[in-house]
Amino acid sequence: MTKQKTRTYARNRSKSSELFSRKGRERIYDNDGSFFLKLVVFVILSALWLRLKNPVEVGGLVVQAIPVGLFIALLLVLKIEKYQFNRKIWYVTIIFMAILTSFTPVVV
Numbered sequence: 001m002t003k004q005k006t007r008t009y010a011r012n013r014s015k016s017s018e019l020f021s022r023k024g025r026e027r028i029y030d031n032d033g034s035f036f037l038k039l040v041v042f043v044i045l046s047a048l049w050l051r052l053k054n055p056v057e058v059g060g061l062v063v064q065a066i067p068v069g070l071f072i073a074l075l076l077v078l079k080i081e082k083y084q085f086n087r088k089i090w091y092v093t094i095i096f097m098a099i100l101t102s103f104t105p106v107v108v
Contacts, residue, residue, distance in 0.1 A: 045073035046097040
């Protein structure tokens with residue numbers, strides 16, 4: 001006598017089950033073109049800094065630039081990406097690019 005499998009109805013499935021099919025295969029929501037477009041937009045945004053003509057001293061720290069693009073990119077990721085694991089990847093990419101571009105010289 002074999003035990004019958006319990007059925008999982010759509011209303012009883014968790015959010016994580018939306019990421020995988022019943023056979024265990026990952027469902028891919030973004031095609032390569034849209035992923036690459038997001039990557040380019042987020043990298044360009046995170047590289048935008050507002051350089052101040054006269055540095056401002058806040059406490060003991062001298063602020064010479066404000067990462068405006070970083071804040072805009074972080075808000076866009078929060079609005080665009082539905083799943084947390086995708087957001088984590090974007091956050092790392094954006095913050096890494098903002099740090100990397102903070103050391104680049106300003107060309108006037």
